Amino acid sequence: MRDLALLPKAHLHLHFTGSLRVSSLREMSAAHGMRLPHALTDGVALRVPADERGWFRFQRLYDAARHCVRSEADMRRLVDEAAADDAAEGSGRLEIQVDPTSYAPFVGGITPALEIVLDEARSASARHGVEVAVVVAASRMRHPLDARTLARLAARYAGDGPGEVVGFGLSNDERRGDTSAFAHAFRIAQRAGLASVPHGGELLGPGHVREVVGALAPDRLGHGVRSIEDQSLLASLVESGVALEVCPASNVSLGVYSHDEDVPLRELFDAGAQVALGADDPLLFGSRLLDQYETARTVHGFSDAELADLARSSIRASRASEGTRKRLLDGVDDWLAA
């Protein structure tokens, strides 16, 4: 049995605070004299129903963790550890998602907040041997004009290398906000060459996916799993090459599916979808990138050749340079040949 930690892969769906190690969160909260809800530190994966109350509980815990990240040192530590943890699991390319608005009050604004993340992403890439690029994400909970400001900021740092902004996202509760109101922000980002990587199709079904596709022209969908409920929609995503950042542990934690085996990973794969497995928020879901590949193997019965295909898919869906992609894809071939 080949070691999945040695399989080169790209990690395209990981949130900033959601990537925190529990031990680091504990230290940060102690240093700032903040109290943490027990559910954040008990080591048990979150389980909530897929309704508004469930989302509220998830969001409240996420916010409690985020409030502990309140200095430049905390932010740098977070990026460094996310890179180290990804590298240890065979990730050669991490595209970490951040909304700098949340950290701006502690470092003097959204520009320094983003620059700190980018600077640390650059140096952590060199230290850990994984390319760390950044997705700037706006929130559905805020005004669409706020998203435009973020898109303009993100555009200034556009590139494909470590410490550069590669994409623009839209996160938070899919049920909130008017998707089309964010179209302008996404056009700003896309004109600057950034990938469009909004969330869609996790909490809501095919209708929402169509809305996101129509308004935001995604290159990748955060989740998108529920497009499986409409075969013609799925076929059009496959045909137009929209990749799906599938996060199985997140789906189960947020109650979208009751059990690991209910996540339609096999069905999406068989339909030809370009799937990039991601961990979303390991802090809350108790499951990192490697666990998603392990689940594909043990729960969904993926063979090593199929796991290699999943890894290739993640690499191709990344915004890494041609050179990096080739190096990682060659590594996948070597892994399979071994």
Ligand SMILES: [Zn+2]
């Ligand atoms: Zn997410």
